[in-house]
Amino acid sequence: MHTLSDANLLINGTVRPSSNGKSFPNVSPWSGEPIGIAAEATECDVEEAIAAARNAFDLSDWSYNRPLRLQLITKFMDLLVANRDSLVQIARLEAGSAIGAACFAQVDGALNGGKELLECFNKVCWEEDRGVKSEFGFDSERIIVHEPLGVVGAITPWNVPLYVNIGKVIAALLSGCTVILKPAPDTPKMASIMGELAVEAGLPAGVFNVLTSSDPAMVGELLVADPRVNVISFTGSTTVGKRIMEAGAATLKRIFLELGGKSVNIILDDAPDFTMAVMRSIVVFHAGQGCAIPTRLLVPKSRYTEAVEALKMAYAGFADNWGNMDSPEQMMGPVISQKQHDRVLSYIELGKQEGATLLVGGKSRPDKGTGYFIEPTCFVDVDNKMRIAQEEIFGPVLVVIPFEDDEDAIRLANESNYALGGAVTGSKERAMKVAKRISAGAVSVNGGMSITGDLPFGGFKGSGMGREWGVEGIQEFLDTKVIASSV
Template sequence: MTNRTIELKHPRQLYIDGEWVEPSTAGVFDVLDCSTEQVVATVARAESADMQRAVAAARKAFDDGPWPRMTPLERAGFLEKIAVRLEALNDEFARIWSLETGIVYKVAQPRIGLFISGAFRQYAAMASTFPFTEPCQSVTGNDAYRVYEPVGVVAEIIPWNGPAGLLAYKTAPALLAGCTLVIKSPPEAPCSGYLFAQVCEEVGLPPGVVNVITAERDVSEALVRSPDVDKITFTGSTGAGRRIASIAGDRVARVTLELGGKSPAVILDDYDVETAAATLGNSYFGYNSGQICHSLTRIIVPRAKHDAMVEALSAIAREIVLGDPLAATTTSGPLANARQRDTVERFVAMGVAEGAVLATGGKRPPHLARGFFFEPTVFGNVDNRSSIAQQEIFGPVLSVIPADDEASAIRMANDTPFGLNAAVFTNDRDRALAVARQIRAGTVGHNGPRTDFSIGFGGFKQSGIGREGGVEGLTAFMESKTIVLS
């Protein structure tokens, strides 16, 4: 796979009101191949005036257009058409993901369909199963209905680490609900949004139903502040999520926030360390270089097995083949950008300064002079209250934390401001369920990472508000209304 450019039909334009339009300025974003640092695409930079135009188009489409007034089955027909086109473009979405963020192509290629076309097919099927209009009986004996109606104009703010899949799990339920959308793609990874806009045009969505722009944070903030936006759905850092929530709170706008994580893997005393290390190390280092919010980065292990876990994870880290994410022999690619690599370097230095033992990795690989590469890194004897155990690093760094017993392991798992994901490693299913119920996280897997958007995904505490995927991912884009007849 030698072609390293990203071909888009309208890279210097914005998709607004069903058309490719000229932006208000000549500003652009250069998109870098994160393994070569070369420009692979250049896209239009939206400013506040462009955002306002997109919001106006979505507002008009919601207030006056046909989309909210179609039946769910009619809207589902469009979702099915979108799914067909996404399947046809699966490999290109995977290649874009690899070039923009560094995920290995052979990992991205089979996964991307589960997220993008899978999301649209799942929600298309819900048109026949979800009770959009449900007969009820009023306490006074009157006939009544509970109906679900679209929340309105939705602003989607998409992250750079997995833009296509996260766009899909926001867009598919919002469209089925009858909402209209302004999708704000990230400057670091905008090309999936462009490709999706091309699909929307091809399937003939009514004008203004989906609008796609790429912009910086100042435009995102103006989008959140817009009184014509009824709901904001955001995936990104907890800091940015706090800002969005505070702005939305001023006008009581609806929000779904999928934020950061510092997720624990609790290894119980009956489970084999080598087996746990193989599951954790290979899934973590090999999946987007740790640039995943729900990664299991805190490995809490019985104190007697601590050294064995550190050595097992270090052995896996040393076997990782860093390189071009498009190459068949590569098992882990670069970080997405220089800023993220700098962040990882800073945390590694903090880990050493705070007394953790750097077992392996911890620096830029000397044989890879270009690209945003960083060695898979393992720390041992990590204090659960230290910076590397409490703050999200978003890079290939694992922390092994010794625990005295099961109760202390559970306490440490919960001793964090986050609560996005977790896992319990034990041979006893009943014990796994009992421990899982004590961990405050939106998902808890047994013997590995088990996040499942088809059921629901989201976090406790500062990991967010609301859920994406599943039935909750649909109701998040609707208002429930009670109608009582006389």
């Protein structure tokens, strides 16, 4: 039986249990059984973490000692890289990641992204000379200073926890902010180990804090309501993002939101290898639990039958190539929890009721284990107005929609409340024209990598506001000050 060590809190430089000693089980999606325990943060723990982060920002040199920050955060990232094998094991056991997925986006993508953020640090503009200006009879020398916003509450999801944790925490720390990380209840250890390694790296007390809790809302609500917390950076559902915006208004917080997605994949009729492009579109990576995974496939009506046959071949070839925890080449395991399992199945039933044709899949798979397994699923004959085409399912479910021409494809792509990611495959010039008209924060053309650690990531509309990663991801945590001195 695989197990994980306890997931403890990090508050003011000390890794410890909760103040009342209570804990909650850390349950593996593979088995539905506990694989460890996590500290159950109390309101007193939250208060202590906020006070520690506030003091570290206000009373230490962290916010303005850039060489020290870079040195310590580099050491922090080096320790994360050195503990890669442990991080892979955590991603497998508590996030339900297959080994193939853990070795790519779950862990290696996160570590590579963190290293790229370090490289972006020296590209950030901290101070600008705006020259001398004569006004009202005297001259002023003007500079623009970009300085950290303050205390950041980072609230992260369970799907790719290390990736999102690093994207928020490393960028905010590099900016000079102090951070309180609140992970999802399903993935506490991935945040806890970051706390342990931060102490080992020598980050000053209070600069980075970690609060785990089985309550999905309590810690976040306290962070949002507290005026000592200047920024909330949240990744999760659009519904929760809206609540955070409403609650944060009372203290005029800076709010960054990376929310849901229903990303589109458009395959044009002149795609260099149409059949292969369609086959590669099946939703299987990490059981479809990714906000930017394209789950709406748009194919030309003139080649629709051909596309459906290609999908049948692709899913048939994948039929037994998932759900094995120990297979290093597999990319798909279970969904995260019983709640998510039931939610995905309810959407599959809804698709049938809406009149879509279930091409493959659609069932729970208890034969794969005692955890939360749902087989790869595909609906064809889908209308873009159906709920399965408009709402984020967050499971291994692909919907296939026909289009008449490029204008129709663009219209269908943009008829969505979400605008996070997308993809277009076709002759390059034509595909680029389509890509530029898709409402989305990141669009891949012919397989180009539009999501990497040195590029800004985020969405429009219901997919959120603000950007993570890249230079822009660090700058999100900076404010602008003007200083003018008489000559």
